[in-house]
Amino acid sequence: MCGIAALHHPTSVPAAAGEPMVDAIAHRGPDDTDQREVGRHAWLGHTRLSIVDLDGGRQPLRGLDGWTLVCNGEIYNHAQLRDDLGEQDYRTSSDSESALVLLARFGPAALDRLQGMWALCAAAPDGRFVAARDRLGIKPLYWAEVAGTRYFASELCAFPADVQAAVETFPPGCSWTPETGLVRFAEPVPEPVGMPDWAGMSAEIAEKSTREVLIDSVRRHLMADVEVGVFLSGGLDSSIVAAIAAADCAEAGQRLKTFAVGSADSPDLLAARAAAEHLGTEHHEVVFDAEQAIAALDDVVRSVESFDASLIRSAVPNWFLSELAADHVKVVLTGEGADELFAGYGYYHRTHADDLQDELARTLGELHGLNLQRCDRVTMAHGLEARVPFLDADVIAHAMSLPEELKALEDGVEKAHLRRAFTGWLPDELLWRRKVQFGTGAGAQDLLTPHWESRITDAELESTNEPVRTKEELAYYRIFRNALPTIRPEAVLTRFATA
Missing domain, CATH: 3.40.50.620 (HUPs)
Structure with a gap:
């Protein structure tokens, strides 16, 4: 469990605005904190409560194809995903890394394979950026756009005072990229695949x-x-x-x-x-x-x-x-x-x-x-x-x-x-x-x-x-x-x- 903050701008991100955002949610992750600029367009911040992979799960996590990720939450099927995806692209034992591998290989639509509670932001140096949240919104995520910069954070208190009036709830079960805008990848109630027909059953x-x-x-x-x-x-x-x-x-x-x-x-x-x-x-x-x-x-x-x-x-x-x-x-x-x-x-x-x-x-x-x-x-x-x-x-x-x-x-x-x-x-x-x-x-x-x-x-x-x-x-x-x-x-x- 953690707190995340992120900034995105099409050309030049105001990274100096990010550090106070992470400081404001330090209570969410008293064990560790780190931040990173990703290219010129993105900044990612993370404050950590160490639950899984205590030594190697520090974030932001770096992965395939230049992607870097911050994630708040727990992925309960991460072991099964590792078996399905293969260990070759993993660098840690962190459950959050399965989200990073899925995203890098298959894009945001694959995030519906994550079973758990999570909110994430990820960026690559070439300008790619993704924000997403689990299907129910068990883990919080808010966002705002002011003067071309998009702000993301786990709590409202993280947003700068001059941004707060523009803050909205990031919708559950959705992802956002600069290219596609907001896209729904999961509904609150999953499709009942493989469920029995209860009619006539005791x-x-x-x-x-x-x-x-x-x-x-x-x-x-x-x-x-x-x-x-x-x-x-x-x-x-x-x-x-x-x-x-x-x-x-x-x-x-x-x-x-x-x-x-x-x-x-x-x-x-x-x-x-x-x-x-x-x-x-x-x-x-x-x-x-x-x-x-x-x-x-x-x-x-x-x-x-x-x-x-x-x-x-x-x-x-x-x-x-x-x-x-x-x-x-x-x-x-x-x-x-x-x-x-x-x-x-x-x-x-x-x-x-x-x-x-x-x-x-x-x-x-x-x-x-x-x-x-x-x-x-x-x-x-x-x-x-x-x-x-x-x-x-x-x-x-x-x-x-x-x-x-x-x-x-x-x-x-x-x-x-x-x-x-x-x-x-x-x-x-x-x-x-x-x-x-x-x-x-x-x-x-x-x-x-x-x-x-x-x-x-x-x-x-x-x-x-x-x-x-x-x-x-x-x-x-x-x-x-x-x-x-x-x-x-x-x-x-x-x-x-x-x-």
């Missing part, structure tokens, strides 16, 4: 398939040359991830580390303790109160680079959780994405019973500006990498191929198919625990919302021209605007970008 067969694809994904997401832990909220999704990871660690003679957060006696904290005890993990937890939550808000809003109230509420406990986990591991797995694949939110069933799959696909495509943004920023603010095994391409393709009836409510309970798929892996009281959103289950909403309701008047909210919906959101907007004075709301909030 529910047990589908459950077995769901279990197998998730086990395979979690095992691949444990790939690292450092220790990997799990964020354990006590909810279904993170508990399944923890159960698989704990079993894998036990086979290797290791004990999984799990991490939980909440206000005192909050539902998530209590459920996480029960799950950790059942799984036999080395469990760590942090308890926060209203004073600590409010004191952290400036740091949280600046880190998340958003003012959406629900996002900030869930980010506050994640802030304390990431701070805790970073003292023990460099990588954590999370349960992000399961609700969007298996219809875990109540509104799916209340208002989209007739077009459930379409709505699931839509929300998957918007995750990059919502939960994934929060997940990435809060962990990376502490030099911690978060991985999302539910959002693996194979898992998405499988889950989205399942018939809608397997995702319907069962006796009012959501995700019954997923729960049954892991029968025996968790106690029934955890396996069938009802959905509680993280900001609520960890206790943040009860601490933060009343605080702002009592401190911002109705008149203040009614008189503001800012793009906010509640008093709480107005408070977060003020912090956001102080940190990023000229960033446009549509650059950071999905509700504006898709309106």
Whole structure:
């Protein structure tokens, strides 16, 4: 996991603008930093959190035909790609080098072969340049064009003040070159190649398939040359991830580390303790109160680079959780994405019973500006990498191929198919625990919302021209605007970008 920055100009790149951009995102990669001019038209910068090939994976990486690359993320199928492509063009053991080899040999269209989370920029001395981002936008990338120069960076704070007003989100599943412009190479939901026809098959067969694809994904997401832990909220999704990871660690003679957060006696904290005890993990937890939550808000809003109230509420406990986990591991797995694949939110069933799959696909495509943004920023603010095994391409393709009836409510309970798929892996009281959103289950909403309701008047909210919906959101907007004075709301909030 890392932070990247890049500049491109058709004739002469202003390389001096690049170093402050890398400095601004040093928290994303506290282990190392480097930068390089590539010919006259490009500059690439990188700050590194060392996870794979600790000694040889320094970036920018140089490869075939003059190409140089900076990449933020993890390529989980890099070993398979090495086998397919041959070792002759590899110089390191870095997983990112597979992206470089693919790009140099076959061009940007081949990047859809990368299985993982990533954003990259690459350049060659003769003027070629590519920027690209994974199909879901799990890893962040922003861009702007001012006076002929294109700027790219992992976070909004990296852009110079005179560029911020032009910044936009780089769209997931797309690549950009000076010759072709923006080109889509991958959709959020992969083509269901080789998926079975579920019609007529028993529910047990589908459950077995769901279990197998998730086990395979979690095992691949444990790939690292450092220790990997799990964020354990006590909810279904993170508990399944923890159960698989704990079993894998036990086979290797290791004990999984799990991490939980909440206000005192909050539902998530209590459920996480029960799950950790059942799984036999080395469990760590942090308890926060209203004073600590409010004191952290400036740091949280600046880190998340958003003012959406629900996002900030869930980010506050994640802030304390990431701070805790970073003292023990460099990588954590999370349960992000399961609700969007298996219809875990109540509104799916209340208002989209007739077009459930379409709505699931839509929300998957918007995750990059919502939960994934929060997940990435809060962990990376502490030099911690978060991985999302539910959002693996194979898992998405499988889950989205399942018939809608397997995702319907069962006796009012959501995700019954997923729960049954892991029968025996968790106690029934955890396996069938009802959905509680993280900001609520960890206790943040009860601490933060009343605080702002009592401190911002109705008149203040009614008189503001800012793009906010509640008093709480107005408070977060003020912090956001102080940190990023000229960033446009549509650059950071999905509700504006898709309106």
